[in-house]
Amino acid sequence: MIRIVEETGSTNADLAARLAGGEYLPEGEWLVADRQVEGKGRLGRVWNDGAGNFMGSTIVRLASADPPAQTLALMAGLAVYEALVGYLPERADLRLKWPNDLLLGGAKIAGILLEAVGDLVIVGIGVNLRVAPEVPDRRVAALSDLGVDLGRDMFAQALAVAFDLELHRWRTAGLAPLLRRWQSAAHPKGTRLTVLPPGEEAFEGSFAGLSQDGNLLLDLEDGSRRTIHAGDVLLASAPH
Template structure:
């Protein structure tokens, strides 16, 4: 079910408030806003989108036997990728970037914010269908910039289908197939990356794939390899 509101501060915050108030929110129910005026992305960045873009949130209820909730970022990214790629003339233009951004021609076209609340995980997703927000120092793009016109409601329907499918696969097939599919949709092995781990200096290296737990493997220039559990990741050629 998709519930649409004309304007809100943040769809993630709205769902969190409803959960805090004791409301039961089932998986498969989405809150989608025409406009979002107080949205945020990872690391506290402002991410406000306008009419025509997709801004929506849903809940995931981790259960006993599920993979680690930390891997939901990869699952959600793959769900958005599968929803978007069917609308594009060239699949190779769209790439996943760890942990949960989507790049179109190396510019950010979609982002994901996962937040824990009242025993569930809220997945917030923003996709630049019609316009791209102005983010200083970041390359951003909208589908419409490339002549690809996708209606918000049509995309929302595609996303609910792919999200439900990927969530079921995550639960039943284990992590290995998810990690293989995620990596095949990511930038190629060997891509130069700049990584900003929390509280550390920037690291430069090459994408060496994912660990068995879904963490980023970074091959450093000195020949060593670093496992990245958290941090901001950018293509080294992109502006910081």
């Protein structure tokens, strides 16, 4: 079910408030806003508004047999990729970037924010369908830049279907197929990346794929390989 509201602060915050109030929210239910005025992305960045864009949230109820919860970021990113890619022109360059951003021609077109609430995870997704909001330290893009006119409601339906399918695959097929498909949709191995780990100086390396548990592998100039568990990741040529 997709519930649409005209305006809200944040769809993630709305779902969190409903859960805190004791309301039961089933998987597969989405809250989508026409306008979002207090939305946020990873690391506290503002990610608001944009008439005709998709801004929505859903929940995942974790079970003991599920793969590690942090890999939901990869699953959600792949779901958005699958929902978008069928609408793109043949030569469009849509790529996943660890852990859960989508880039169109190297510019961010979509982002995902996961927030844990007990044994639930709220998954917030923003996709620039019509307009790319200004983000001071990021290149951003919109689907309309390619001349594609995709209505928000049509995309919401496509995303709900893709998310449900990827969630089922995540639970039943294990991580290995997810990681293979994620890497095939990501920028190529060898792509130069800049990583800003929490509390550390930024450094660069070459994308070397994902570890067996979904962490980022980076080859450094000294020949060593580093596993990245958290941090902001940019294409090395991107402003930061």
